[in-house]
Amino acid sequence: MTRLDVRDIPPVNRHPTIHDEFEALEPGEALTIVNDHEPKPLFYEFEAEVESFDADGYEVEQVAPDEFVATFPKVEA
Numbered sequence: 001m002t003r004l005d006v007r008d009i010p011p012v013n014r015h016p017t018i019h020d021e022f023e024a025l026e027p028g029e030a031l032t033i034v035n036d037h038e039p040k041p042l043f044y045e046f047e048a049e050v051e052s053f054d055a056d057g058y059e060v061e062q063v064a065p066d067e068f069v070a071t072f073p074k075v076e077a
Contacts, residue, residue, distance in 0.1 A: 001071075005034040015042060018072075022050065027077035030057070036066045046072060 004021050006014045014035075022031045033039065038060060046053040057073035 001030050001032055003032045003034070007034060007036050007067075015045065018042065019050070022046075022053070022072060022074065025074045027052070027074055030071050030073040032069060032071045035068045035070065038062065038068050039070050043070070043072075 002021060002025060004018065006018065009017055018031070018033060025031060033042075043055075043058060043060075047055045052074050054073040054075045058071065060068055060070040062068050
């Protein structure tokens with residue numbers, strides 16, 4: 001599993017960085033991101049645009065007021 005803390009990445013660069021990291025995963029792996037807000041827009045973006053995203057396996061947990069941990073799994077081959 002790859003973990004990426006995007007809180008220090010400028011907002012304009014976050015989604016492209018996340019997409020690049022996700023694309024680098026092998027099928028069956030997952031990308032976990034740490035964000036300062038719930039990544040619902042990113043979830044919808046992945047659901048609509050990324051065929052290899054396993055939306056049913058998506059999980060998000062709020063661990064602090066400004067810390068959300070979300071897991072974006074990649075479908076198995």
